[in-house]
Amino acid sequence: MTLQRSLIASVVLSAASMTAAQATELTVYTAVESDDLQKYAERFNQAHPDIEIRWVRDSTGVITARLLAEKDNPQADMIWGLAATSLLVLEEEGMLERYAPAGIEKLDPKFVDVAYTRDGEDPAWVGMDAWVASICYNTIEGEKNGVPKPTSWNDLTQPEYEGHVIMPNPNSSGTGYLDVASWLQLWGEEQGWDYMDRLHDNISRYTHSGSAPCSLAATGETTVGVSFAFRGARLKSQGAPIELVFPEEGLGWDMEAAAIVAGTDKREAAQTLMDWAVSQDANELYNEGYAVVAYPGVAQPIDNYPSNIVERMIDADFQWAALNRKRVLDEWQRRYDSKSEE
Structure with missing residues (x-):
């Protein structure tokens, strides 16, 4: 926009x-x-x-x-x-x-x-x-496309997810940036960027909005949307055929x-x-x-x-995320921007 x-x-x-x-x-x-x-x-x-x-x-x-x-x-x-x-x-x-x-x-x-x-x-x-990271999984599209419900962030890098994952662009979306910053904090920068390289292979596109991937999963336009729990929970309550996944490695927020x-x-x-x-x-x-x-x-x-949502949130370092924001976003754009929405 x-x-x-x-x-x-x-x-x-x-x-x-x-x-x-x-x-x-x-x-x-x-x-x-x-x-x-x-x-x-x-x-x-x-x-x-x-x-x-x-x-x-x-x-x-x-x-x-x-x-x-x-x-x-x-x-x-x-x-x-x-x-x-x-x-x-x-x-x-x-x-x-x-x-x-x-x-x-x-x-x-x-x-x-x-x-x-x-x-x-x-x-x-x-x-x-x-607001907490989560994955929105469309159960109907998953069965139709042979894409299983993920349980972890790492699952999204597996071959069966290729072309079936949408996530937010961190340069425009706060949700996208909390995902990227949390992965770099969870695994360290070398492993974090390696993870995003593998994830990128399966991404169909990056959206400007943090809620859009979940909304697209809810309407069946994608099987998997990396988004945040608030939007997923509301859409599921409204009857969307989605399941919310809270990856086992930990939740960025x-x-x-x-x-x-x-x-x-x-x-x-x-x-x-x-x-x-x-x-x-x-x-x-x-x-x-x-x-x-x-x-x-x-x-x-x-x-x-989940009842234990607080315990599953990572020990986020907001100061690190703020101080390194420009450097991280520049690196992300250099690597992955080719799949971003116009």
Whole structure:
């Protein structure tokens, strides 16, 4: 999706009782799934009808690139629902304003910027929920094509999967990048790149969206889609003929996080949204789709997720993933971009 189309796709949601003249308009860049944005905005507006959220939504890589391009002339007031690994990159560039939202002390420390938990500084970003890698397997297509249900990442490199696997491009998709970064952390760089070389032989194409491979598996356009659990669980609940696979080697993950863009002239409104983003009310909403959220004690089991999802998530090094992001993405593009969607 081009940057221009991204802007065209922006959504403006506001409380019905407010007019644009009365409300403070807050421009919020996000990679949150579009079918959840209205729900989040409506719940926020119940408590804060004086703030109108203008969402600008696209995939993680596109939003991250846009923010970096706008570094000297920021257009966003806030970032809400972007990968923590992207926010670490933006923090390194000095693009985020430090703010400790009300109630931050109640959150699981691993969802909070280490500057706050370790050094006592106001955090540059705060996590919301975790999204976890998974595989969507179409049972009908699998039987028809003689492609067995995988149980591991390594299974996807076997000959019977050739041409039947779709995964996201990590340059545009946060899900794609968490896959690549997690494989490199799981096995080390030499073995990680070797794995991706073998996987590439079986890939039919790389999509720009992290949810697209699972959606394509759900409609039978591919047998196997490397995606994330949230999308797969929702599609399966809606009746799609898919099984979710949580590979035995371990599950890569990243967290959706929120931050205030440095230099915004809507600071008070942005702080209000940050306060709400870490609240119990907001975390209960996140838990409608995500099994792991930042607020301890809130998460309830989610249909189609394994009960031990937290134990199966790898010990992800977000700092490493952020610091090595450009190098890893450049290398991935050099090796595999020939199968990427235009």
